[in-house]
Amino acid sequence: MRADRLVATLLFLQTRPRVTVAEVAAELEVSPRTARRDLEALSTAGIPVYSQRGRGGGWSLVGGARTDLTGLTGEEIRALFLLAGPSSTTPELRTALRKLVRALPAPLRPGAEAASRAGHTDGRDWSRADVTATGPHLDALRRAVVDGIQVRLGYAGPGKPVGVRTVHPLGLVTKAGHDYLVAGTERGLRTFRLSRVASVEPTGEPVVRPPDFDLPSVWRSFAARLEERLYAATVRARVAPGAMAILERLFDGRLRVGPELPDGWTEIQVDGPTPEVIATQLAGLGTRVEVLDPPEARERLARLADELAGVYGPPVSP
Incomplete structure (x- = not known):
């Protein structure tokens, strides 16, 4: 135990130009007498520790000496x-x-x-993704975040060609198997999915960090806005026996199971961004699910049925 205390005392000395016996005692949660003995033991052992008496005195490392006790690069x-x-x-x-x-x-x-301060992990699952989608530029962006260097970012948004913009990398977040960059832009703070990053070129210019920037807090704000969109609509349907396991894997926290109906089917409610999107996701279950409302979801399924019949239906006789 004393060896641990001596190392801890030395580390504490490294953080300040001068410390008092009372400060060492409070930091290590020992008595002032024990703290003084430990400081004297360090000096006796050849560590360049010396004391200065009187007002403003205390214990210091000679010449501000520093020792890296970690062995880490x-x-x-x-x-x-x-x-x-x-x-x-x-x-x-x-x-x-x-x-x-x-x-x-x-x-x-x-x-x-x-x-x-550069990384954050959000454990709440949006999509139940099982693999991490980072793209090849994670290391370059991590260096830019830690070093505080602006980058020219090649990025392709959903359904858009690659564009290049200069951004201020502020942090990296892992969410549901995907990595995201949080960065400052001309239009304020934005998020960029790393799997859509096409190129990263450091500019050498320093990042301008917003005052009091806190990565977890900023990410929670982004996530809350996205989750509002993810849960903006609800579709009510009924499901055939045996299909519930598929629905649970598909929708997870967005699925609410209702009562079992007299015919053995089960009523459900599913949340999503729009009725049309939910209906499209349910279409894969075919006749094992029947959407009850809203009308927009039923109309979307009817259009999908017509489109699929036109492609896969029997050929029309001349």
Whole structure:
């Protein structure tokens, strides 16, 4: 235990130009007497620690000496803090990261702190995706976020050709198997799915970071707006026996199961962005599902039936 305390005391000394016995005691949760003995033991062991008496005195490392007790490279440190980041809810992990910061030489601390703010994981599942879709540019964007460098981003939106824009990378978020970049643009904060990124070219210009920017909070705001659109409409239907397992996999949290009907079918409600989109998703079950309302969903299925019959139906006799 004393060896652990001595290391912790040394790490604490590295974070400040001068500390008092009382500050060491409070930090390590020991008595002032124990803290003083530990400081004296470090000095006796040859660590360049010295004390200065009187008002404004305390204990310091000679010449502001710094010792890297971690054995980690700069890249390894940034990768560790990027993965652990601020989204961790484990108290032990947060405590361990604080201790690690104290162990780092001063030049490495800003990179570690920047990396800890650069990533976020959102555990709520939108699409039940089972594979991570990142694209080939994750490493380049991670470096841009951590280093605070603007990039020219080649990006293809849904149904649009690739366009190039200059953005300020602020953070990376993993959501339902997909990675997203949160970045500042001329039109404010935006999100970019990494699987749609076509190119990344650093500009060398520093990122302009909004005041009080907090990645988890910003992402929650984006996610809330998207989820409002995902749950904007509801379709009511009835489902044949044996089809419920398919629906549960298809819709997950957007499916609400009602009572079983006298004929053995089950009434359901499904949420989605529009009645037409929900109807299109239900069409794959064929006659095992019957949409009851709203009318827009039934009309969409009727149009789909006509289109499919025109392609796959029997040829019309001349």
